[in-house]
Amino acid sequence: MTVTTVSYQRRRPTRARVGSVMRGVGIAVVTLLFVFPLLWMLSAAFKSSLQIIDPSYTIRFTPTLTNFETVFRVQAFGQYIVNSFIVAVGSTLIALLLGVPAAYGIARYRIKQATTFVLMARVIPGVSLLVPWYFLFSQLRIVGTYGVLILTHIFVTMPLVIAIMSGFFEGLPEEIEESAMIDGCSRLTAFLRITLPLSVPGIATSTILSFIFSWNNFLFALVLSNRNSRTLPVAIANFTSYASVDWGGLMAAAVVITLPVMIIALFAQRYVVAGLTSGATKG
CATH class of the missing domain: 1.10.3720.10 (MetI-like)
Known part of the structure; x- marks a missing residue:
């Protein structure tokens, strides 16, 4: 077995791993693009109107059910x-x-x-x-x-x-x-x-x-x-x-x-x- 053949066989698993990683990254990016608006909508449903437009409450906020009370009662x-x-x-x-x-x-x-x-x-x-x-x-x-x-x-x-x-x-x-x-x-x-x-x-x-x-x-x-x-x-x-x-x-x-x-x-x-x-x- 020549040196070139051994080198090629060593590179094949590396290329396969790189391809697998790139594929996973692509799937994650596409999934995030589709899921992010839904997650934002879900989190905004438990915020007040002021908290929704305030960037400081993007992640940390106190959930409230007032919006759902408005939806079903009012x-x-x-x-x-x-x-x-x-x-x-x-x-x-x-x-x-x-x-x-x-x-x-x-x-x-x-x-x-x-x-x-x-x-x-x-x-x-x-x-x-x-x-x-x-x-x-x-x-x-x-x-x-x-x-x-x-x-x-x-x-x-x-x-x-x-x-x-x-x-x-x-x-x-x-x-x-x-x-x-x-x-x-x-x-x-x-x-x-x-x-x-x-x-x-x-x-x-x-x-x-x-x-x-x-x-x-x-x-x-x-x-x-x-x-x-x-x-x-x-x-x-x-x-x-x-x-x-x-x-x-x-x-x-x-x-x-x-x-x-x-x-x-x-x-x-x-x-x-x-x-x-x-x-x-x-x-």
Whole structure:
């Protein structure tokens, strides 16, 4: 063995360690960039408004629950949480009931133009629809009801469901359904008993993402809701006024809005990854 070979073999572990360290540093930096705003929001929720804008209280401060008392007692955020939950669950369930069969038909009959047409709904700015929607719903005298909010949120959730599920169904072998139909099943029975159980990861992904998109929607609820049906993203504006901003209450309200979404994302991340990558490979 030559001296050059020995030297090269000694350098290889060193380069591997350096690469591993650099990779770890990169991951730590990216994680810090994403986590720091959340940590700052969480700490600010337990500070007074003066402590939030004072740099000397960045780390050392006495936690207070006054902001959360303002959120739930003064601003009555409990009702807004119920409103957001009703709208998000309702729009998600309807989008699944209509979107999953539509995605199956698009995938099995290879109607690519339909997918493009449905995804156009994600491109159209929502603000361009608010004026005709408000005029129509006001004529029907249903502005401010849960039904209006659920109906408009379907415009956001259904294209998402169809886009995810059509790719998922395309990744499932069609021979499985053909075997079931040879055994006497109709196409509907094969879909319900064979294809639908196999598509649980995709359905879970569609459900989670649709719920999150509906939960965070601000524009539609801002125009089409009233005091009784107001959702959380709209209610958070109660902490801002022309003259001042209640930063403590605003951060506490932001925690209330963000916490359910973070919990759902934390426990369901493996379904999201499985569902989004299932249609990437076929065969």
